[in-house]
Amino acid sequence: MKKPYIILIIVTVFAMFLAGFYYERMHIKSNKEIWIGYNYTKFGKNEISFKPMYIERQSGINQLEEIFLYSKIIDHPTVDLAKYDIQLSFKSPVDQSFEYSSLLWFTKSGAILKLNGFNGFRSVNIDNAESIKKIIKYTEF
Known part of the structure; x- marks a missing residue:
């Protein structure tokens, strides 16, 4: 029962990391x-x-x-x-x-x-x- 929650937390953290990386890469203007x-x-x-x-x-x-x-x-x-x-x-x-x-x-x-x-x-x-x-x-x- 705890295993799906751990997987969900890992996927959420990974998605937040990717979203932050994408935002930083696309919105830094010179x-x-x-x-x-x-x-x-x-x-x-x-x-x-x-x-x-x-x-x-x-x-x-x-x-x-x-x-x-x-x-x-x-x-x-x-x-x-x-x-x-x-x-x-x-x-x-x-x-x-x-x-x-x-x-x-x-x-x-x-x-x-x-x-x-x-x-x-x-x-x-x-x-x-x-x-x-x-x-x-x-x-x-």
């Missing part, structure tokens, strides 16, 4: 949006095409910001500054204002970053550059 601008001036067009990027989890945006902020400061970048690959902007969905923007050049040794609003350039290694590409779902032309 507090920032990312907008990607692909630079088509490299291909003879004089335009930048911006599109919003949906990042599933806030942890992806946090990882992206950590890569940017903890990158190595460099004095003289070795890339053509007029031909950047993408412009990446962080936007607040609450008031629809851009918090900050950056330009990225992907190279064979990683990436060069120019954070607008900050002086100078920064570089990241190949692993961090691949992480950036994965997070923003970078399309290479």
Whole structure:
């Protein structure tokens, strides 16, 4: 007689765990949006095409910001500054204002970053550059 109650309790606890996990996974919204601008001036067009990027989890945006902020400061970048690959902007969905923007050049040794609003350039290694590409779902032309 006690065995059905124990099974019922176990099933109920398991269902509550799954419901909580599902609620947490589906209802955590990021507090920032990312907008990607692909630079088509490299291909003879004089335009930048911006599109919003949906990042599933806030942890992806946090990882992206950590890569940017903890990158190595460099004095003289070795890339053509007029031909950047993408412009990446962080936007607040609450008031629809851009918090900050950056330009990225992907190279064979990683990436060069120019954070607008900050002086100078920064570089990241190949692993961090691949992480950036994965997070923003970078399309290479």
